[in-house]
Amino acid sequence: MSSVPAAGVPATSAPVLEIRDLRIALPRGGERALAVDGASLTVNAGEMVCLVGESGSGKSVIAQATMGLLPAALSPRAGSILLDGEDVLRASEERLRELRCTRMSMVFQEPMTALNPVLTCGEQIDEVLATHTSLGAAERRGRTLAIVADVGLPEAPRMIASYPHQLSGGQRQRVMIAMALVLNPRLLIADEPTTALDVTTQAQILALLRELRRAHGTGVLFITHDFGVVAEIADRVAVLRQGEVVEFGEVRALLTHPQHEYTRRLIAAVPSLKPRERSVAADAPVVLATRGLSKSYARGRWWRRGGDVVVAARDVTLSIRRGETLGIVGESGSGKSTVARCIARLVEPSTGVIALDGVDIATLGAGTLRPMRRRVQIVFQDPYRSLNPRRTVGQALIEGPMNYGQTREAALERARALMDLVKMDAAALDRFPHQFSGGQRQRICIARALAIEPDLLIADEPVSALDVSVQAQVLALLDQIRERLNLAMLFITHDLRVAAQVCDRVAVMQRGRIVESGPIADVYANPQHAYTRALIAAAPGRSWQFGKG
Numbered sequence: 001m002s003s004v005p006a007a008g009v010p011a012t013s014a015p016v017l018e019i020r021d022l023r024i025a026l027p028r029g030g031e032r033a034l035a036v037d038g039a040s041l042t043v044n045a046g047e048m049v050c051l052v053g054e055s056g057s058g059k060s061v062i063a064q065a066t067m068g069l070l071p072a073a074l075s076p077r078a079g080s081i082l083l084d085g086e087d088v089l090r091a092s093e094e095r096l097r098e099l100r101c102t103r104m105s106m107v108f109q110e111p112m113t114a115l116n117p118v119l120t121c122g123e124q125i126d127e128v129l130a131t132h133t134s135l136g137a138a139e140r141r142g143r144t145l146a147i148v149a150d151v152g153l154p155e156a157p158r159m160i161a162s163y164p165h166q167l168s169g170g171q172r173q174r175v176m177i178a179m180a181l182v183l184n185p186r187l188l189i190a191d192e193p194t195t196a197l198d199v200t201t202q203a204q205i206l207a208l209l210r211e212l213r214r215a216h217g218t219g220v221l222f223i224t225h226d227f228g229v230v231a232e233i234a235d236r237v238a239v240l241r242q243g244e245v246v247e248f249g250e251v252r253a254l255l256t257h258p259q260h261e262y263t264r265r266l267i268a269a270v271p272s273l274k275p276r277e278r279s280v281a282a283d284a285p286v287v288l289a290t291r292g293l294s295k296s297y298a299r300g301r302w303w304r305r306g307g308d309v310v311v312a313a314r315d316v317t318l319s320i321r322r323g324e325t326l327g328i329v330g331e332s333g334s335g336k337s338t339v340a341r342c343i344a345r346l347v348e349p350s351t352g353v354i355a356l357d358g359v360d361i362a363t364l365g366a367g368t369l370r371p372m373r374r375r376v377q378i379v380f381q382d383p384y385r386s387l388n389p390r391r392t393v394g395q396a397l398i399e400g401p402m403n404y405g406q407t408r409e410a411a412l413e414r415a416r417a418l419m420d421l422v423k424m425d426a427a428a429l430d431r432f433p434h435q436f437s438g439g440q441r442q443r444i445c446i447a448r449a450l451a452i453e454p455d456l457l458i459a460d461e462p463v464s465a466l467d468v469s470v471q472a473q474v475l476a477l478l479d480q481i482r483e484r485l486n487l488a489m490l491f492i493t494h495d496l497r498v499a500a501q502v503c504d505r506v507a508v509m510q511r512g513r514i515v516e517s518g519p520i521a522d523v524y525a526n527p528q529h530a531y532t533r534a535l536i537a538a539a540p541g542r543s544w545q546f547g548k549g
Contacts, residue, residue: 122160394429
């Protein structure tokens with residue numbers, strides 16, 4: 001498919017990266033023969049090209065092939081990957097080591113696993129310079145400090161002396177970007193670099209990448225499944241489906257007039273920032289009410305007395321009626337998940353009231369709490385870690401009901417009904433978690449949470465790790481289940497677009513406090529607190545999102 005020149009990029013400039021008819025084979029027995037099937041695209045100097053597609057579409061395989069990092073099980077069968085005219089598929093391993101960092105570099109999705117935990121951030125940047133340049137130690141330190149400052153990290157000397165675990169997620173990602181750019185490569189590959197970040201940190205990283213590619217003329221291949229991010233930063237977009245580039249063009253034209261049915265389906269699945277219109281009856285009974293809920297943690301080693309105290313939640317007061325969904329939004333560390341765990345009594349609240357149908361469960365001991373636990377169930381962010389890999393789906397679903405006195409036969413009958421409720425085949429009860437996709441595992445987790453018929457369902461970031469199309473399916477499923485079973489639901493997310501799709505009311509948390517709450521349409525249309533306004537302003541592709549119906 002022919003490419004379209006990006007805005008501001010000369011049509012005659014030679015591409016930094018040119019992928020031609022690339023074919024990469026999967027091992028025998030895979031779900032398809034080719035991981036990448038005839039893909040072609042180009043990236044020019046100073047241009048941002050977004051590669052978009054669902055999990056398994058081949059995005060990361062293309063990135064790995066370009067960097068010469070393909071797993072041994074995958075093998076190129078045809079095509080070429082030209083970096084400034086040099087085919088990296090035919091380069092030796094020694095030549096690839098020369099090209100990495102000097103001519104091309106990569107920023108990975110999860111910096112905590114990409115960075116070495118036993119080296120300081122400065123040592124890891126210095127390693128790049130020591131390997132690829134003849135600079136002395138003093139010159140390398142000077143360049144390290146300069147690039148750390150360039151990527152917007154404060155107190156550069158402190159940052160380079162810090163270990164990865166001592167930095168926030170956004171700071172670690174900036175360190176990764178500094179490592180990737182310290183030698184001014186011609187091509188930067190960014191593989192889902194903002195997926196795990198809060199909306200404000202994500203906005204900062206996107207702005208940083210835009211500025212760095214402008215200042216250095218770096219061509220950027222940005223891999224994502226988020227069309228909000230695409231709308232924010234892309235010059236051109238390549239849409240990948242089952243290894244094939246089905247559409248490639250200028251971002252504005254592709255977002256407003258997509259030509260391929262798959263592109264239209266992906267865009268339609270993107271959650272809008274426009275809240276839905278729905279109201280809960282004013283006389284619906286209150287299922288949950290908290291008053292003055294607070295939780296503090298001691299920071300430091302356990303043997304020290306008088307150490308620092310971290311207040312994770314402070315004076316949180318909220319209520320949820322039957323049939324209503326209350327969203328809690330905020331950045332990481334704002335206290336959202338702490339509140340959820342206190343309500344579910346997975347951690348002990350420091351102070352406050354947690355009234356479930358008028359009964360304060362915050363004060364109940366283990367014996368009296370047990371029968372109340374069945375009434376509050378939680379769906380966690382990572383479904384794979386939530387399920388026991390050694391147990392079948394059926395065993396996971398019948399455990400709760402049997403613990404509360406149901407016979408095995410009754411529990412299995414309930415499990416079959418729940419599989420139907422979450423739109424999965426009952427035959428899946430005999431399979432193990434690893435045999436399912438991420439979206440299917442999350443449906444199983446929802447079924448497990450419903451197995452003992454709770455009154456309150458807590459969903460803690462339940463779709464943040466899912467592709468946009470799967471995310472839309474799970475959000476629709478949760479909403480249907482809430483309406484069908486007349487559940488109260490507490491929905492926790494850092495994505496304001498997701499909250500807009502399922503929540504009736506929203507509470508905005510910052511540093512452990514609820515700074516603003518109300519009907520979600522009112523809060524989004526007329527935010528009163530500066531923090532709420534900052535969150536809404538930071539949502540990627542905001543103007544495009546508000547325009548979506």
